[in-house]
Amino acid sequence: xxxxxxxxxxxxxxxxxxxxxxxxxxxxxxxxxxxxxxxxxxxxxxxxxxxxxxxxxxxxxxxxxxxxxxxxxxxxxxxxxxxxxxxxxxxxxxxxxxxxxxxxxxxxxxxxxxxxxxxxxxxxxxxxxxxxxxxxxxxxxxxxxxxxxxxxxxxxxxxxxxxxxxxxxxxxxxxxxxx
Amino acid sequence: xxxxxxxxxxxxxxxxxxxxxxxxxxxxxxxxxxxxxxxxxxxxxxxxxxxxxxxxxxxxxxxxxxxxxxxxxxxxxxxxxxxxxxxxxxxxxxxxxxxxxxxxxxxxxxxxxxxxxxxxxxxxxxxxxxxxxxxxxxxxxxxxxxxxxxxxxxxxxxxxxxxxxxxxxxxxxxxxxxxxxxxxxxxxxxxxxxxxxxxxxxxxxxxxxxxxxxxxxxxxxxxxxxxxxxxxxxxxxxxxxxxxxxxxxxx
Numbered sequence: 001x002x003x004x005x006x007x008x009x010x011x012x013x014x015x016x017x018x019x020x021x022x023x024x025x026x027x028x029x030x031x032x033x034x035x036x037x038x039x040x041x042x043x044x045x046x047x048x049x050x051x052x053x054x055x056x057x058x059x060x061x062x063x064x065x066x067x068x069x070x071x072x073x074x075x076x077x078x079x080x081x082x083x084x085x086x087x088x089x090x091x092x093x094x095x096x097x098x099x100x101x102x103x104x105x106x107x108x109x110x111x112x113x114x115x116x117x118x119x120x121x122x123x124x125x126x127x128x129x130x131x132x133x134x135x136x137x138x139x140x141x142x143x144x145x146x147x148x149x150x151x152x153x154x155x156x157x158x159x160x161x162x163x164x165x166x167x168x169x170x171x172x173x174x175x176x177x178x179x
Numbered sequence: 180x181x182x183x184x185x186x187x188x189x190x191x192x193x194x195x196x197x198x199x200x201x202x203x204x205x206x207x208x209x210x211x212x213x214x215x216x217x218x219x220x221x222x223x224x225x226x227x228x229x230x231x232x233x234x235x236x237x238x239x240x241x242x243x244x245x246x247x248x249x250x251x252x253x254x255x256x257x258x259x260x261x262x263x264x265x266x267x268x269x270x271x272x273x274x275x276x277x278x279x280x281x282x283x284x285x286x287x288x289x290x291x292x293x294x295x296x297x298x299x300x301x302x303x304x305x306x307x308x309x310x311x312x313x314x315x316x317x318x319x320x321x322x323x324x325x326x327x328x329x330x331x332x333x334x335x336x337x338x339x340x341x342x343x344x345x346x347x348x349x350x351x352x353x354x355x356x357x358x359x360x361x362x363x364x365x366x367x368x369x370x371x372x373x374x375x376x377x378x379x380x381x382x383x384x385x386x387x388x389x390x391x392x393x394x395x396x397x398x399x400x401x402x403x404x405x406x407x408x409x410x411x412x413x414x415x416x417x418x419x420x421x422x423x424x425x426x427x428x429x430x
Contacts, residue, residue, distance in 0.1 A: 004250065009250060009251075012250065013250065017246070017250070020238045020242065020243060020246060021235075021237040021238050023238070024236065024237065024238035024239070024242060025235055025236050025237065025238075028236045029234075029236075034236070034239070037236075038239060038241065038242050041238065041242060042242055042245055042246065045246050045249075046246075046249060047359065048359060049249060049250065050358075050359075051358045051359030051360070052359070054358050054359045054360035055359055055360070056360065063359065066356050066359075067356065067359055070303070070304070070307065070356060073307050073310075074303045074306065074307065077306055077307070084310055109228075109232070110232050113228060113229070113232050113234070114232075114234065117234070123312070128229075131194065132226060132229045132230070133229070133234055133235050137196065138191075138194070138196050146313070146316065146353060146354060146355055146356065147312075147313075147316070148316050148317075150187070151312065153187050153190050153191065154187070156190055156194075157187075157189070157190045160190075160222060160225055163225060164221055164225050167225070167228070
């Protein structure tokens with residue numbers, strides 16, 4: 001049942017619903033799976049609907065993504081707390097957790113890139129997704145993640161470096177395997 | 180062979196986030212810094228790879244349908260029958276009874292629901308803040324520094340006070356999101372327990388403190404002078420009550 005008044009509903013449709021793709025994409029990359037992303041994005045959108053009266057205008061995409069991000073982190077905290085605690089371990093992503101499935105297809109460039117991105121710690125992954133896939137400005141990323149702009153910039157820098165080296169690494173490995 | 184310019188300016192330059200003056204400064208540097216030039220090539224390669232791979236995952240139709248159904252609740256589409264007048268009258272009377280009952284009961288219900296939902300949101304935000312790097316946007320115990328930082332970010336005046344003398348050390352502040360709106364958070368520490376005090380402007384009348392606990396965290400919520408406050412922590416309730424008193428009398 002919708003809790004929105006008619007005129008709020010129209011505003012919600014105009015301002016927020018165009019960003020459903022952005023909401024799902026961010027959830028997909030933060031949670032690393034479509035099924036969980038669909039559940040959590042749905043929960044986030046229902047929250048957005050419920051809290052829409054608190055939206056004071058401005059950037060609706062950033063407002064929605066902020067709620068999506070928070071809902072994702074709360075979900076991770078409850079369901080996969082280990083993933084959040086690996087944030088500061090710089091090395092771990094290089095050895096982790098390729099599933100048999102991802103290993104089998106890692107010869108393919110696209111899959112290699114997905115794997116590299118998914119093995120970044122969430123805090124780095126989210127800034128990269130927001131910047132490179134969603135095209136957000138630093139200011140928007142800072143608003144969405146509640147991080148200071150300086151931290152956004154340094155996270156982005158570290159995320160890119162990690163992704164680059166993971167990719168360069170696996171490219172070499174891939175080349176060896178293909179030979 | 181790291182370059183001092185590398186991190187902040189290089190990213191900012193690559194993403195087009197530098198001011199004209201800073202960009203020009205960086206370009207001059209770029210002419211004779213092989214390190215930055217090659218980093219820039221790597222960044223470009225990476226960005227191109229990400230774009231070409233088309234990693235954006237749009238929402239599935241099933242999600243859109245669910246959201247749509249929520250935003251546009253439809254009346255059930257049962258086959259229309261031929262109702263007699265007294266059927267309608269009976270239905271109307273029943274609805275009236277239900278409406279009266281709901282009208283009498285719901286303000287309290289709704290207020291309890293609201294309180295539970297708010298407490299849930301606040302505790303979730305508190306949990307998120309405990310992750311490394313998420314506690315403070317400004318780490319300082321200087322009331323004026325924190326005030327200056329908040330001035331640009333929130334539209335309401337905040338009572339920012341360090342109560343270190345009473346054992347509640349002000350560690351800084353941040354902006355967080357509760358129920359979809361930006362709220363200011365002051366971060367205190369008491370005997371090693373972090374305490375988040377959420378504050379936002381409200382139109383509601385003043386209230387005396389309401390307390391509760393959730394997932395092992397205590398919270399106390401009150402309103403004064405068009406501001407709502409909610410303090411949450413794993414500290415014992417008496418400590419939260421003491422902090423509530425300190426803040427309440429400083430407003």
